[in-house]
Amino acid sequence: MSKRVGEGTVELTSRPRVAAWSSTVGKKEREGPLGISFDFTLGDDLLGQKTWELAEAAMLRDTVCRCMDKAGLEPEDADVLLSGDLINQIMAAHFCARELRVPMLGLYSACSTMSEALAIGGMLVDSGAARRAVCAVSSHFSTAERQFRTPLEQGGQRPASAQWTVTGAGATLLCGKDYAPDNAETVVSMRYATIGRVIDYAIKDMSNMGAVMAPAAADTLERHLLDIGRAADDYDEIITGDLGKVGRDLLLELLKEKGVKVDRNRVWDCGASIFSPEQDAHAGGSGCGCSAAVLNGHILGRLMKGEARRVVFMATGALLSATSVLQGETIPGVAHLVVLERDGE
Amino acid sequence: MNGIKTKRQQAIEKHYKDLVGQFTPNHALAMNLVRAFLWGGAICTLGQCVSETGKTYLGLGQSETSAFTAIVMVFLGAFLTGLGQYDRIGKHAGAGSIVPITGFANSIVSAAMEFRREGLVLGVGARMFVIAGPVLVYGIGASVIVGVIAYLVGLF
Numbered sequence: 205m206s207k208r209v210g211e212g213t214v215e216l217t218s219r220p221r222v223a224a225w226s227s228t229v230g231k232k233e234r235e236g237p238l239g240i241s242f243d244f245t246l247g248d249d250l251l252g253q254k255t256w257e258l259a260e261a262a263m264l265r266d267t268v269c270r271c272m273d274k275a276g277l278e279p280e281d282a283d284v285l286l287s288g289d290l291i292n293q294i295m296a297a298h299f300c301a302r303e304l305r306v307p308m309l310g311l312y313s314a315c316s317t318m319s320e321a322l323a324i325g326g327m328l329v330d331s332g333a334a335r336r337a338v339c340a341v342s343s344h345f346s347t348a349e350r351q352f353r354t355p356l357e358q359g360g361q362r363p364a365s366a367q368w369t370v371t372g373a374g375a376t377l378l379c380g381k382d383y384a385p386d387n388a389e390t391v392v393s394m395r396y397a398t399i400g401r402v403i404d405y406a407i408k409d410m411s412n413m414g415a416v417m418a419p420a421a422a423d424t425l426e427r428h429l430l431d432i433g434r435a436a437d438d439y440d441e442i443i444t445g446d447l448g449k450v451g452r453d454l455l456l457e458l459l460k461e462k463g464v465k466v467d468r469n470r471v472w473d474c475g476a477s478i479f480s481p482e483q484d485a486h487a488g489g490s491g492c493g494c495s496a497a498v499l500n501g502h503i504l505g506r507l508m509k510g511e512a513r514r515v516v517f518m519a520t521g522a523l524l525s526a527t528s529v530l531q532g533e534t535i536p537g538v539a540h541l542v543v544l545e546r547d548g549e
Numbered sequence: 550m551n552g553i554k555t556k557r558q559q560a561i562e563k564h565y566k567d568l569v570g571q572f573t574p575n576h577a578l579a580m581n582l583v584r585a586f587l588w589g590g591a592i593c594t595l596g597q598c599v600s601e602t603g604k605t606y607l608g609l610g611q612s613e614t615s616a617f618t619a620i621v622m623v624f625l626g627a628f629l630t631g632l633g634q635y636d637r638i639g640k641h642a643g644a645g646s647i648v649p650i651t652g653f654a655n656s657i658v659s660a661a662m663e664f665r666r667e668g669l670v671l672g673v674g675a676r677m678f679v680i681a682g683p684v685l686v687y688g689i690g691a692s693v694i695v696g697v698i699a700y701l702v703g704l705f
Contacts, residue, residue, distance in 0.1 A: 353665035357630050357641020358680065359646050359655050361581070364574040406562040407569065415569040431556045453572045 206330045208339040210431025212398055217391035218330040222488065222544065223336070224275035225375075226498040228267045228338045230345065230371030233489070236479045241501035243270060249346065249371055257291055260344035264373045266341045268304060271375035273502075275388045275438070279304045282377065283334035286325050288317035289342045290369075291351060291490060296342055306338070313444050314521030315399065317341045318374060318496040319540040322517070323397035326542065333480040340521075342373035345493030352526060354440035366411040367448045367475060368485035374496030376504070379465075392507045396543040398428040404536040409436065411527055414451020414487055417520035420537035421447060422458035424518060427540050429464065436466040442513040443503060445495035445519030445539070446475030450489035474519075476496035495519040507546055514545045581643050588638065588645030596622050596649070619650060626651030630658040656680040 287297035288311035321339035348369040388397035664676035
């Protein structure tokens with residue numbers, strides 16, 4: 205049963221198993237440094253659909269199906285789907301769920317939705333409310349650009365701190381101890397979840413999301429370590445969602461100011477790693493699909509192979525809306541954290 | 550909600566703002582200026598060539614030449630946008646390709662293309678001027694004001 209530890213961390217005492225995972229990315233992401241770790245690459249980023257939004261929904265649906273298939277299950281074998289994306293009213297997630305016929309909880313916390321889904325999914329499985337929970341999120345460059353920025357073909361320049369929305373999706377299947385399918389690799393489980401506080405340090409610059417989210421990431425990590433009495437060095441890797449290069453540097457600086465000792469080499473960011481400098485993505489990738497695809501490709505792959513044994517996965521989100529930006533409001537940030545461990549840790 | 554921020558919060562925000570400034574890479578200002586100058590100059594030179602062609606070879610009058618040049622340049626901007634090339638130029642040229650009339654065409658056509666799938670009326674029709682709209686409103690507004698002032702000054 206889930207147990208509260210400290211001020212804001214939940215220990216999942218039954219340790220929900222990570223039974224299967226799957227990731228899908230677009231062509232640009234495939235060409236990046238982590239390219240080979242993704243399961244599936246889109247040949248056509250419209251997926252033969254009429255609109256970008258339907259394409260994103262189809263990508264998410266296919267990713268969920270592939271994830272369930274890897275565990276030898278049908279999508280209906282999940283008791284709940286926890287899903288979200290970046291389009292208004294999380295259209296991609298809902299349109300994906302309408303075809304899957306799995307009970308669904310729609311989530312939105314911008315680019316931190318993957319770790320939010322894992323945290324809630326983990327608690328549902330741990331409490332016995334769900335035998336199996338599938339957590340799946342997506343983002344698509346072409347739906348996010350038109351939602352938050354300018355039309356695709358408009359010719360303008362992006363500042364050096366700007367990030368590139370990843371076209372990608374990731375799905376993770378969490379199972380209770382007795383409900384993991386026999387054929388699934390289940391050496392990895394979820395141990396802790398720390399729900400983030402919404403932090404606003406009065407940044408208004410939409411093209412510097414890393415600066416918006418870094419204070420939230422620093423806050424969540426500090427609280428987590430304090431709650432469970434671990435040091436940052438107890439983790440092989442501390443992985444953030446999409447802070448990008450600017451945000452990662454700011455996170456390290458903020459942690460130093462807070463007196464949280466971390467080894468710089470163990471802190472890395474999905475957004476800063478998914479593209480190479482030659483790919484012209486400026487400060488790195490962003491979008492819920494960024495951390496979701498990297499988790500469900502690179503990170504879980506490494507955990508399974510034993511290249512990392514115990515990691516923090518902390519996706520970060522910038523909580524702006526098209527309305528709030530036009531109204532001149534500052535941008536709040538949030539970061540949810542989950543701990544993934546191999547058995548025997 | 551209308552937060553009266555505590556002194557402490559204000560200090561944190563001020564300090565963080567400095568940090569962000571320190572860690573955010575600068576835009577390559579000098580390089581951007583040079584590029585914008587060269588691209589903007591090239592586009593305007595092309596416009597001048599079109600204008601001269603109209604005047605010399607097609608025998609157009611002064612106002613006809615202006616209209617001819619505008620039509621050709623807007624067509625080029627729109628055409629390159631349709632081919633998906635104008636945004637590539639814009640990446641390098643910055644203001645160099647936004648300020649000339651080709652950039653104006655780009656802002657309208659790109660929005661029209663983007664929202665085509667929401668239909669001809671509420672998509673293309675409503676969204677076409679989403680970027681160019683403010684330019685038109687304040688451009689035309691300013692010209693009316695200047696016109697009125699010029700008229701009044703002319704009375705005396």
